[in-house]
Amino acid sequence: MSSPLDPADDGLRPVDVLTVVAVTDVTPSVRRVLLSGSPEAVAAAGPTVNLLVPRVGDAEPRWPRIQRDGRIVWPQGSHGVALRSYTARRQDSAAGELEIDFVLHGDGPAAAWAGAARPGSLLAVAGAASLAERPASWVLLAGDETALPAISRLLAAADPGTTGVALLEVAGPEEEQPLAAPPGVEVRWLHRKGTPPGESTLLVDAVAALDRPGTDDVFAWVGAESAAVRAIRADLRGRWGLGRAQHHAIGYWRRGRAMAPPG
């Protein structure tokens, strides 16, 4: 054990490194990666999780370390690691299992890593956060493929008496996934039908076509491409008059730009 004056105690801890156990293609564009780690590492890895993704084709990653305040301290020089936000679709800390669904959008270090992931591949975790949800009697959940893991968790955790609508934008029927939702929440799939992701207005239009529910006990949760989220947020604040505590609308990715969370 080191004393506070011990120069070897720099206050930095190693990141939690997880190992891929299995890789499954859930739909043509979603790859589910099952990871194993210590119960503590899995418990701390979600629901929203900062992943440290080794760059495909690079040498062994040089992992950063974590400061006491949670900040990431990167090694000097090239380290071969990218930081990206994902969602733990399933966490079973007793079994040491963590499941993450990666959209294989064909570009970027995280999608490339998932495309190449095999049993034995490594991934690390550098912090987590909540989904920022709030229980309400009426909910609007709106998102694309990247938000499907979060929305599936929100629906599964919702009180069975919850009412509302879940709007899910995907490429087509082949990308739909079974979701366990309260019977009073309508699950509506919106198909892009060939429009590239990030270029469709399906989610924005579907929200614009919704009337404000007749109760103030409302919560709206939105995760999708940033421009769509901005438009939906403006609609919910303006037309519906939702206050800060009544909605959480976050850009999950940016068309044409890499999306690293703050380190």
Ligand SMILES: Cc1cc2nc3c(=O)[nH]c(=O)nc-3n(C[C@H](O)[C@H](O)[C@H](O)COP(=O)(O)OP(=O)(O)OC[C@H]3O[C@@H](n4cnc5c(N)ncnc54)[C@H](O)[C@@H]3O)c2cc1C
């Ligand atoms: C809180 C949070 C939770 C998230 N959870 C998940 C999750 O569970 N599963 C998941 O797949 N994603 C999730 N995302 C989205 C994911 O972080 C982004 O898609 C991220 O850009 C992927 O990193 P990358 O290294 O593959 O690509 P980047 O290096 O970030 O981007 C490279 C290029 O790919 C494009 N791109 C990025 N995402 C997409 C996409 N979905 N479709 C088309 N083009 C894209 C970018 O516009 C850019 O041109 C989440 C994001 C946030 C903020």
